[in-house]
Amino acid sequence: MKHIFYLISFTACLSVQAQNQSSKIAAIRAAYTAINTDIAYKVVNLDNEILLEDHPGEVPDGGEELTGYFKGKEVKKIVYFLGISRGNYQYEYYFDKGKLCFVYETFDTFLQIPTGLDLSKTKTIFEGRYYFDNNKLIAYKVKGTSPYSPYAASDLPQMAADHLNRLIKKR
Structure with missing residues (x-):
């Protein structure tokens, strides 16, 4: 009888935790939608020349760009x-009340042709969706494989903070 009580209690706790996570993800999705439908942002854009100052001599083949969208x-x-x-x-890093809540990552590979790579055409081979609560990963969904990504999902909050610092410094 005691074991049945513990099993029921454990199952109830798991159910409450899953509902709590579901409600957090629903709130993150609502914030994502609100951020992407708002058009009244101050946009700060840093391109190759400005970003090169942070790492001289390391220009990526296809360029580098960092864009921040600010409300106040x-x-x-x-x-x-x-x-x-x-x-x-x-x-794409999304923030709610100043905290990272969601990251959407993609990798588009150039298409292989008999003479090499067609640099004018790409195919998305990886998509990652990462949900955060207080900078802690609470859920993720990935599709495909990212053969070149040196980053783990646990690195994303620090990457977001580094990018934000670059934007604020150059603003």
Whole structure:
């Protein structure tokens, strides 16, 4: 009888935790939608020349761009583009009340043709969706494989903070 009570209690705790996570993800999705539908942002854009100051001599093959979307002093979204020899990475960082809540990552590879790579055509081979609560990963969903990504999901909050610092410094 005692074991049945513990089993029921454990199952109830798991159910409450899953509902709590579901409600957090729903709130993150609502924030994502609100951020992407708002058009009244102050946009700060840093391109190759400005970003090169942070790492001289390390120009990526396809360029590098960092764009921040601000409401007053608060960041709402950061988009980081990095072009490498085999394709393009893009990271979109979303913030709710100043805290990272969601990251959408893609890798688009250049298409292989008989003479090499067609740099005018890409195919998305990786998509990652990462949900955060207080800078802690609470859920993720990935599709495909990212053969070149040196980053783990646990690195994303620090990457977002580094990008934000770059934007604030150059603003």
